[in-house]
Amino acid sequence: MVIENRRLAFICYQPISIWPLVTFRVVFGLMMLVSTVRFLWLGWVEDHYLSTQVQFKYYGFEWVQTLPSFWLYTLHYLMLAAAMGILLGAFYRLSAVVFFLTFTYVQLIDLTYYLNHYYFVSWVALLLIFVPAHAQASVDTWRGRVEVCEQVPAWSINIIKFQIAVVYIYAGLAKINYDWLVLALPLKIWLPAADKIPILGPLFKMPIMPYLFSWAGMLYDTFIVFFLMYRPTRIVAYGAVLAFHIVVGILFQIGVFPLVMIGATLIFFSDEWHLRLWTRLRVLSSQSPIHHSSFITARAAPSSFNTIYLSIYLIFQLLFPWRYLLYDGNVFWTEEGYRFSWRVMLMEKAGTATFYVKDRQTGREGVVNNGDFLNTHQEKQMAMQPDMILQYAHFLKEYYQKKGVHSPAVRAEVYVTLNARPSRLLIDPAVDLTQIQDSWQPKKWIRQYDDF
Amino acid sequence: MLKKAKNLFFITGLLTGSLLMFWACNQSDNNDPKATGFDRKEMLRQYADNIVKPRFAALQSGVNALQTATQTFVNQPTENSLDALQKTWVTTYETWQTAKGFNFGPAGEEGLRKGLIEEIGTYPAAPTKIENTVRSGQFNFNNFDRDARGFLAVEYLIFGKTPAELVAQFAEKNRRDFLTAAVGNIKTRVDAVVAAWPAYQTEFLAKDGTDVGSSSSQVYNEFVRNFEAIKNFKVGLPLGRRPGQTKAEPEKVEAFYSGESLRFIKANLKAVEDFYYGRGEGKDGVGFKEYLESVEGGKALIASTEAQLTAIKKALDAVPTTTPLSQTIVRSPAPVDALHTELQKHTRFFKSDMSSILGISITFSSGDGD
Numbered sequence: 001m002v003i004e005n006r007r008l009a010f011i012c013y014q015p016i017s018i019w020p021l022v023t024f025r026v027v028f029g030l031m032m033l034v035s036t037v038r039f040l041w042l043g044w045v046e047d048h049y050l051s052t053q054v055q056f057k058y059y060g061f062e063w064v065q066t067l068p069s070f071w072l073y074t075l076h077y078l079m080l081a082a083a084m085g086i087l088l089g090a091f092y093r094l095s096a097v098v099f100f101l102t103f104t105y106v107q108l109i110d111l112t113y114y115l116n117h118y119y120f121v122s123w124v125a126l127l128l129i130f131v132p133a134h135a136q137a138s139v140d141t142w143r144g145r146v147e148v149c150e151q152v153p154a155w156s157i158n159i160i161k162f163q164i165a166v167v168y169i170y171a172g173l174a175k176i177n178y179d180w181l182v183l184a185l186p187l188k189i190w191l192p193a194a195d196k197i198p199i200l201g202p203l204f205k206m207p208i209m210p211y212l213f214s215w216a217g218m219l220y221d222t223f224i225v226f227f228l229m230y231r232p233t234r235i236v237a238y239g240a241v242l243a244f245h246i247v248v249g250i251l252f253q254i255g256v257f258p259l260v261m262i263g264a265t266l267i268f269f270s271d272e273w274h275l276r277l278w279t280r281l282r283v284l285s286s287q288s289p290i291h292h293s294s295f296i297t298a299r300a301a302p303s304s305f306n307t308i309y310l311s312i313y314l315i316f317q318l319l320f321p322w323r324y325l326l327y328d329g330n331v332f333w334t335e336e337g338y339r340f341s342w343r344v345m346l347m348e349k350a351g352t353a354t355f356y357v358k359d360r361q362t363g364r365e366g367v368v369n370n371g372d373f374l375n376t377h378q379e380k381q382m383a384m385q386p387d388m389i390l391q392y393a394h395f396l397k398e399y400y401q402k403k404g405v406h407s408p409a410v411r412a413e414v415y416v417t418l419n420a421r422p423s424r425l426l427i428d429p430a431v432d433l434t435q436i437q438d439s440w441q442p443k444k445w446i447r448q449y450d451d452f
Numbered sequence: 453m454l455k456k457a458k459n460l461f462f463i464t465g466l467l468t469g470s471l472l473m474f475w476a477c478n479q480s481d482n483n484d485p486k487a488t489g490f491d492r493k494e495m496l497r498q499y500a501d502n503i504v505k506p507r508f509a510a511l512q513s514g515v516n517a518l519q520t521a522t523q524t525f526v527n528q529p530t531e532n533s534l535d536a537l538q539k540t541w542v543t544t545y546e547t548w549q550t551a552k553g554f555n556f557g558p559a560g561e562e563g564l565r566k567g568l569i570e571e572i573g574t575y576p577a578a579p580t581k582i583e584n585t586v587r588s589g590q591f592n593f594n595n596f597d598r599d600a601r602g603f604l605a606v607e608y609l610i611f612g613k614t615p616a617e618l619v620a621q622f623a624e625k626n627r628r629d630f631l632t633a634a635v636g637n638i639k640t641r642v643d644a645v646v647a648a649w650p651a652y653q654t655e656f657l658a659k660d661g662t663d664v665g666s667s668s669s670q671v672y673n674e675f676v677r678n679f680e681a682i683k684n685f686k687v688g689l690p691l692g693r694r695p696g697q698t699k700a701e702p703e704k705v706e707a708f709y710s711g712e713s714l715r716f717i718k719a720n721l722k723a724v725e726d727f728y729y730g731r732g733e734g735k736d737g738v739g740f741k742e743y744l745e746s747v748e749g750g751k752a753l754i755a756s757t758e759a760q761l762t763a764i765k766k767a768l769d770a771v772p773t774t775t776p777l778s779q780t781i782v783r784s785p786a787p788v789d790a791l792h793t794e795l796q797k798h799t800r801f802f803k804s805d806m807s808s809i810l811g812i813s814i815t816f817s818s819g820d821g822d
Contacts, residue, residue: 185748188748189747189748189808189809189810189811190811192489192490192746192747192811193662193810193811193812194661194662194811195489195492196492196660196661196662197661205489253663253664253813348808348809348811349808350804350805350807350808351800351804352799352800352803352804352805354796354799356695357695357696359695362698364697364698365695366692366693366694366695366696366697367688367693367694367695367792367796368694368695369684369688369694376814376815377815380804380814380815383804396695400695400696403695403696404696405695405696408695415800415804415805416804417749417804417805417808417809420747420748420749420808420809421749422749422752422753422756422805423800423801423804423805
């Protein structure tokens with residue numbers, strides 16, 4: 001495939017300054033370091049993965065198993081080292097590969113802890129493997145293992161900008177719905193609940209605030225990238241980035257992610273801005289003129305190889321989040337195609353799931369105490385997501401079969417409340433879930449929510 | 453520099469302008485209870501002053517009475533003193549039903565010590581362990597054998613056989629000593645909680661947010677747990693309604709030996725209900741109900757909650773009081789089954805609907821996730 005579109009070739013392969021990428025590498029490495037240390041510090045390796053009896057699996061990744069305690073901790077230390085390697089640009093490619101693999105593996109252990117931002121981190125880590133972000137201000141160049149470069153092919157920066165743009169814009173588009181904009185839900189629930197946070201708290205009691213925040217949030221997410229790309233608005237836009245993520249970070253329990261986004265969006269600043277930053281950090285000497293491109297030629301050439309992979313990546317990122325359109329019903333209710341689509345803090349949903357296990361021989365039916373098998377977080381997540389309900393039902397079947405229940409049938413009565421509406425049945429309570437296998441096919445056993 | 457100043461000016465202007473606008477808008481609808489907001493701190497204060505502390509204080513006097521009755525019995529084991537002790541145990545344990553839902557702060561877990569409910573309220577009691585301990589004469593109330601101490605171990609000791617047999621048993625010194633020590637241990641633990649509450653109250657009131665670890669979240673979690681315990685352990689388990697159970701297991705009822713299980717279930721449910729309403733010592737204060745009234749979707753949930761509470765009480769009243777629950781579940785389990793079903797129907801109102809619309813966090817991550 002030859003690139004005929006010259007504009008596309010320009011966006012992908014013209015040489016541009018490496019410095020925005022270097023800043024991104026350092027910021028990302030630092031954030032991942034902080035994030036991993038925090039995770040270990042809070043004891044979450046134990047709480048999330050080691051102390052649980054049941055692991056919910058991602059569809060297609062059922063084979064991913066939890067490592068024994070010692071190795072899972074070792075893996076986290078390895079992840080720490082890799083984050084450090086990215087930060088310092090030391091053994092950079094190896095570090096990026098290790099970080100991508102360890103981080104993604106940990107995410108895949110249990111679906112319960114799915115977060116859009118973790119998903120974002122996995123993609124960025126994957127991208128970092130392929131971009132030459134270590135060709136400046138790195139241990140690798142200092143040791144002479146890697147040639148210093150002033151410029152990189154444009155795609156290596158634009159692909160990251162693209163990824164950030166997809167996150168924001170899709171998150172913004174997802175907010176364009178009746179509940180969010182007209183009813184100001186779920187913010188009408190969340191803001192008054194946050195009335196005790198300093199300074200802003202008292203404001204959240206005002207009835208207008210949920211509407212204001214809903215609209216501001218939608219507009220921010222949808223348009224912020226454009227304002228960041230356009231030079232005259234950039235500084236104000238970055239002010240908005242700061243304000244938005246700081247407020248959101250105070251409001252919700254979302255860990256380091258506000259900082260990640262605040263750091264990541266720096267990539268939209270100009271080459272000169274990044275140069276000035278690095279000069280001020282004394283990594284670059286201000287006297288020495290910027291010497292000219294020792295351009296990374298190997299990756300500069302518009303090869304069909306690169307173009308094909310880039311195209312696949314772009315198309316996947318653009319299309320995959322829309323797959324929910326292929327399913328009937330409201331995606332907020334059915335969650336068919338809900339994940340991996342940048343639906344970020346979009347709804348207030350909770351459920352109570354009661355499982356009934358029936359002995360097919362004796363006909364005796366018993367009620368499961370979920371607390372015997374799941375931690376609080378697992379139970380909370382499972383109780384509103386059909387695919388997790390299905391997995392849990394299959395677990396219960398296996399478990400009780402071993403306990404002597406004859407070919408157990410498992411059904412579930414699941415009541416879910418969505419955005420403060422009275423709870424109602426999520427799935428058909430009569431269906432024997434052990435007879436159903438998960439797939440991409442529409443889940444007919446989910447009851448439609450007629451109000452939407 | 454000038455440009456930066458301009459930008460700063462612009463942003464400040466925008467913010468001030470918008471703030472003024474909200475205040476202007478806000479002036480108009482002050483009468484709406486949703487607009488004036490709900491004072492969570494006031495709810496916490498009412499819970500502490502009108503319910504939690506008074507209930508623990510009542511428990512403390514109950515335990516004191518139990519200790520006195522124990523002393524009298526141990527000094528002179530007769531059928532009369534046993535009868536008095538048994539009666540005192542029943543009233544004290546009934547009071548416990550109104551105090552067992554507050555397993556946080558001074559009554560919460562700390563290090564090796566579990567919550568008060570595990571330390572003094574574990575059932576069913578383990579007769580073999582208790583008898584072994586009595587025989588050994590070595591009493592340790594800090595080990596993991598929580599089913600060999602607390603109220604239900606005491607119940608086994610004083611209700612486990614006919615009065616005449618029991619009086620004869622208590623001729624043995626070890627048994628007298630163990631009973632005294634077991635009651636003493638309950639007292640020690642309850643006294644510690646009562647003593648620690650006034651100091652803890654400051655912290656309790658200060659944590660007036662809705663995040664994990666906030667007092668509202670803790671109170672709420674224990675409230676739900678208290679309700680679910682009725683359904684799962686006091687009714688479902690002995691009824692044989694767990695998967696894998698093939699029949700009723702009457703010895704698993706709470707308070708098997710005294711045969712007063714139903715009375716305690718009623719007291720427990722009433723305590724849950726009172727807590728929901730905010731009803732304390734002769735006073736209906738601010739509670740979860742009032743909190744619900746102030747939020748989106750609250751009115752509908754209040755209606756469903758209260759209708760279902762009525763259904764539960766009706767089902768509870770239909771369970772015969774003339775025979776112990778342990779016998780009812782074997783001979784004619786239908787009304788108990790019906791009770792279990794009504795309790796089950798109610799779970800979602802307390803467990804997920806309420807935390808969802810109140811915005812109370814019950815786990816560490818936000819879940820639906822940023």
